[in-house]
Amino acid sequence: MIWTHNIWPFALDLTVKSTVVMLAALVIAYLLRARSAAAKDVVWTSVVALLFVLPLVQFLPSPVRVAPLLAAPSFFGTSVGSAAQARTQGIAYAIDVWALGAGLLFLRLIAGILGARWLASRAVTSNGLSRLCGWRGSSEVFMCDGTNVPLTTGLIRGRILLPWEARGWPAERILLTLTHEEAHIHRHDCLFNILTEMVRSLYWFNPLIWIIARSRRLEAEKACDDQVIAIHRNVNAYAHHLLCVARAASPRLNFGAASAAMTGGSGLEQRLVAILDEKRDRRGFPRVGFCTVLATCSVALLTCLMPAIAQNSYDRTYQIGENGVTTPKLLYKIEPRYTQDARDAHIEGTVAIGLEIDNAGLPQNVYVKRDLDPGLDQRAVEAIRQWRFAPGRKDGKPVRVAATVEVNFRLE
Numbered sequence: 001m002i003w004t005h006n007i008w009p010f011a012l013d014l015t016v017k018s019t020v021v022m023l024a025a026l027v028i029a030y031l032l033r034a035r036s037a038a039a040k041d042v043v044w045t046s047v048v049a050l051l052f053v054l055p056l057v058q059f060l061p062s063p064v065r066v067a068p069l070l071a072a073p074s075f076f077g078t079s080v081g082s083a084a085q086a087r088t089q090g091i092a093y094a095i096d097v098w099a100l101g102a103g104l105l106f107l108r109l110i111a112g113i114l115g116a117r118w119l120a121s122r123a124v125t126s127n128g129l130s131r132l133c134g135w136r137g138s139s140e141v142f143m144c145d146g147t148n149v150p151l152t153t154g155l156i157r158g159r160i161l162l163p164w165e166a167r168g169w170p171a172e173r174i175l176l177t178l179t180h181e182e183a184h185i186h187r188h189d190c191l192f193n194i195l196t197e198m199v200r201s202l203y204w205f206n207p208l209i210w211i212i213a214r215s216r217r218l219e220a221e222k223a224c225d226d227q228v229i230a231i232h233r234n235v236n237a238y239a240h241h242l243l244c245v246a247r248a249a250s251p252r253l254n255f256g257a258a259s260a261a262m263t264g265g266s267g268l269e270q271r272l273v274a275i276l277d278e279k280r281d282r283r284g285f286p287r288v289g290f291c292t293v294l295a296t297c298s299v300a301l302l303t304c305l306m307p308a309i310a311q312n313s314y315d316r317t318y319q320i321g322e323n324g325v326t327t328p329k330l331l332y333k334i335e336p337r338y339t340q341d342a343r344d345a346h347i348e349g350t351v352a353i354g355l356e357i358d359n360a361g362l363p364q365n366v367y368v369k370r371d372l373d374p375g376l377d378q379r380a381v382e383a384i385r386q387w388r389f390a391p392g393r394k395d396g397k398p399v400r401v402a403a404t405v406e407v408n409f410r411l412e
Contacts, residue, residue, distance in 0.1 A: 011095070015206070018051055022208040029215065036281040037222030037274070044216035045192055051199045051209070098205060105201035109194065116153040119146045123161055130178055133171040137182045143167075149245065150177045155194070158185030165248065173241040176228055183224035193217070218267040222274050226282035229275065239275045242268075317356055317400045320392065328357045328389040328401055336383035336407060339375035343411065347373050351380045351407045359398035361389040369404060380407040 025047035032040050123142035130141045144161045153159050160181040166174060184190070196213050203209040225242075229235055246268050274280055318325045352370035355363045366385050368377045384405060392401035 011098075014055055018054055018203055019206060019208065021047060021050055021054070022206070022212060025212060026208070034281065036283045037219045037226055038284045039281075041216065041219040041223050044212055044219060047212060048192070048196050048199050048216060051203060052195060055202070101204045102201045105197070105204055109197040109201065112197070113194070119144055119161060120153050120159055122146055123159070126162065129162070129167065129174065133174040133178070135175050135178045137178055139178075139182045139185050141178065148248065150181055152181045152184040152190060154185075155188075155191050158182075158190065160185070170241075172234075172237060173244065176232060176234075176238050176241050177245065179228045179231055180224050183227040184220075187220065187223065189220050189224075192220070214267075218270065221267070222271055223284070225271055225275055226280075227284070230282055235275060235278075239272055242275070243272065317402050318392065318394060319402055324394060325399060325401060326393045328361065328392045328403065330387065331361065331390055332388040334383050334386055336376070336379040336409075338409065338411070339373075339379060342373050342376050342409070345373075346411060347376065348410055349373075349408075351377055351409070353380055353384050353405045353407060354402070355384060355405065356400055356402050357389050357391060358400045359391050361391045361398075363387055363389070364400075372409065376409055383407070 025043055029040055029043050032043065120142075123144040126141050126143040129143070130137070135141075139158055139160050141160045141162065143164055143166070145164050147161060148163045148165065150160065150162050150166070153161060160178060162174075162177070166177070169177075196216055200209050200213045225238070228238055232238065320327050349372045350370070351368065351372045353366060354369040355366045358364050363385055366381050368381065371377045384407070391398035393399065
């Protein structure tokens, strides 16, 4: 299972770095707890975008090598025994569990996107209802019998979907609802909701991502509430109508992963408290500020990914024990197989293989130092090229190290 050892160090490294990013976001959000919902939403949206980009950044080719924060578990000895095989199997199981959870969440997201498209296809235009309540927004308004709460769908061209029950609502409730939903469209919340669900699918095993995803949705709703209050200035009426819409809602179809509903998700009580708080900061957060925060975080992240000293292709090759250079540790190996000719000739012995283990733990410049049989020599070289190591280190930094491996061929 060589693929497990190729992905395991990457997975450990990604887990540590993503956890650091999420913890930093939680700290920043706590420091900004007295600021507006729009400002806090920028924090959550920025961290979601960074978590989405983080795995891609680590795959980008660069002349600067990225040193992993954690090394994979070491297999001691020169052969893979039962303990090493059990550990390898455990790694495979862990990856399978992650893939199962990520797949289920991703399928739920796909179902939500398809469900939102299905709702939009069943909707009928209802611009007359919006004009009747005095709304002057630019978004299209539709009626749909597939939902019982107002919501917004569409990534490029947003649509506001109202339930059929809205025909019996007071004009003021319709006006406030349309203002709230258009705020979602202007903020591109449907797009960020999908992005959030994709990130949650990737990091589902980390409880911090569930906190961040819920917080981002809640702050987005609060930011839209603040925009409604800033426009209409009727706090008590808006709180009353929001509560009425929430009470009338029943669990029918939920496509919240790909839409933005007026009463979607939890946190209704927190929203009502925020709406009725007269001292609350309701200022928006400009897009320039969002871009600045995201660019700053991206630069900081990329800086963390880079080692202090660039290690180019002409790095020095160290000898084991030289100036405190540590010995590379074997992570994964496969045993070379006998050739049929060597088996028929009953050839046994040892092949000495010279190689260099680079600072990523990959064998380079593999050659035969002491031969045994042409066929067996070739099998030994082919096998060792697939081995993986935790690199040797000097002063705590991974370095290229020269090594010799003896491969024993014994007939059973």
